[in-house]
Amino acid sequence: MPHIAAGTRSGRARYRTVTLLSLVAAIAQVALGGVVRVTGSGDACPDWPLCHGQIIPPLDYHIWLEFTHRLAATAVGVLVVASLVLAWRHLRASKPALVATAASTVLVVAAAILGGLTVLSELSWWTRLIHLGLAELTVAGLAVAWLAGPPDDRSDRPQDPDPRVSRQDRRLAWAGLSGLLATILFGSYMVGMNYGAACPSWPLCIGTSIPGGTPFVINMTHRYMVAIVAVVVLRTCYVAWKQGAARGQLRWLAALTAGFLVIEIGVGALTAWMGSTPLIASLHLVFATMSWVSMVLMVAVQFDPGTFRVRTRHQERAG
Numbered sequence: 001m002p003h004i005a006a007g008t009r010s011g012r013a014r015y016r017t018v019t020l021l022s023l024v025a026a027i028a029q030v031a032l033g034g035v036v037r038v039t040g041s042g043d044a045c046p047d048w049p050l051c052h053g054q055i056i057p058p059l060d061y062h063i064w065l066e067f068t069h070r071l072a073a074t075a076v077g078v079l080v081v082a083s084l085v086l087a088w089r090h091l092r093a094s095k096p097a098l099v100a101t102a103a104s105t106v107l108v109v110a111a112a113i114l115g116g117l118t119v120l121s122e123l124s125w126w127t128r129l130i131h132l133g134l135a136e137l138t139v140a141g142l143a144v145a146w147l148a149g150p151p152d153d154r155s156d157r158p159q160d161p162d163p164r165v166s167r168q169d170r171r172l173a174w175a176g177l178s179g180l181l182a183t184i185l186f187g188s189y190m191v192g193m194n195y196g197a198a199c200p201s202w203p204l205c206i207g208t209s210i211p212g213g214t215p216f217v218i219n220m221t222h223r224y225m226v227a228i229v230a231v232v233v234l235r236t237c238y239v240a241w242k243q244g245a246a247r248g249q250l251r252w253l254a255a256l257t258a259g260f261l262v263i264e265i266g267v268g269a270l271t272a273w274m275g276s277t278p279l280i281a282s283l284h285l286v287f288a289t290m291s292w293v294s295m296v297l298m299v300a301v302q303f304d305p306g307t308f309r310v311r312t313r314h315q316e317r318a319g
Helices: 002-038 061-090 095-120 125-147 167-192 214-243 248-274 278-303 313-318
Strands: none
Touching: 002 061, 002 095, 002 125, 002 278, 061 095, 061 125, 095 125, 125 167, 125 278, 167 214, 167 278, 214 248, 214 278, 248 278
16 A cells, blocks of 8 residues: 555656646747747648648748748647646646646647637737747646646545635736736737737837827737726735745745736836847747736636646645
């Protein structure tokens, strides 16, 4: 029996390691997709799944940027499937782990198929938008999967759900999550319509808060969305910080979420002041995604600290 228990702990550790690698790879994949888009490399490979009809495409900067994006997507898919297999083998009693890894697998497959359709449809804006949405949901699913642990009946397990989170706070948290995702997708739409550089100043647009003309209105709508969502997210971070007095992990997740959000807003301002260079535009998407994933982690721990908790190595060995 001790040998079996040790093996189970080892399997759970492998699950968490592979799931964390999947999460990191998925975030990197989103970032790489942003680079491909802002550099105009999305149509460098006009066919799919091959590139220019070849397994190894011609040596060209834009071609290999797009091709690397495809290879990275394949790596993410392999890691996510491995996470699902490990969850089935070692955390079968944990419904959140199984559901999160299974959902992530479905999302990765759907994103891959849509990625092919995006190429074959000559990069229609709506397919790019849905593609990014699937990628962001995959990141969220992997974040939940990484935190999910096996059910136990230890006396030190926090109560589930936490009674200190009021109904209003829960609604605000869900509003913050929904708002973050909607803001990321609206920003993608704005860039896809070539309106990202419409307002060369910040926070006002050409000296006014309500400019005329579709490009300016869409650009300012995105900024107003960010402002509203930021208030909701920071309020949720404040609640989590107070609640985290008894659980330190909530405090550092709240700090991460607030920090990533502030940086993302700052990078957005740089985009207006310095122009939408590939580097700045890519960083803007990266920090938006980091705000999203840290918010997902924070809300999961805040709502259900018994199931979702960041475990130390000592806790893993004891579990």
